């Protein structure tokens with residue numbers, strides 16, 4: 001029996017955040033159950049028991065422990081299975097800088113980047129047109145975010161300091177979505193941000209997972 005079940009969805013940035021964490025940790029002993037969001041399977045009675053807001057991702061363990069919210073899941077898994085993706089608890093300054101990086105990613109980056117992904121990507125599948133005013137407002141916020149990141153990344157290699165951590169992983173799915181929506185220049189036009197992105201993308205576990213996903217998506221289109 002696998003150690004736990006991850007309920008997610010194909011193409012879900014929040015699910016991919018967890019999958020990338022597991023890939024980086026080299027952990028494969030889990031079952032991935034894919035829900036069809038278009039069919040509303042996330043709102044089924046069964047999933048509402050796992051996630052009171054009727055969303056994914058969620059992890060459940062055979063003993064009953066259940067956890068939702070992608071970043072909480074990533075942090076829990078990194079702690080439980082000792083993935084080297086968190087600063088040691090004994091280094092309280094490094095832990096505080098990690099928390100700081102985690103908050104800035106979630107509030108200053110993921111919020112506007114998520115709005116772009118929703119307007120330009122998710123709405124396509126719903127047969128709805130994007131709201132261009134929302135996109136340009138969100139894009140302005142993302143640009144401003146990376147202006148600051150550009151300055152900070154001149155003095156450190158990764159978002160929380162000198163080491164690659166979960167906070168770097170947190171960015172990957174939504175940045176990929178920005179590229180897919182034609183906004184890759186937000187990254188590529190900034191030297192330090194672009195170099196950070198290359199460092200993240202050149203990690204072999206990440207490269208391997210993303211290449212396999214790309215292949216699977218191409219096969220599904222055939």
Ligand SMILES: N[C@@H](CCC(=O)N[C@@H](CS)C(=O)NCC(=O)O)C(=O)O
Pocket residue numbers: 009012013014015037042054055056057068069070071
């Ligand atoms: N903050 C949550 C967001 C979860 C979320 O919005 N998941 C999306 C999929 S990426 C979802 O379930 N959408 C369907 C819905 O809201 O009905 C997390 O980080 O896990």
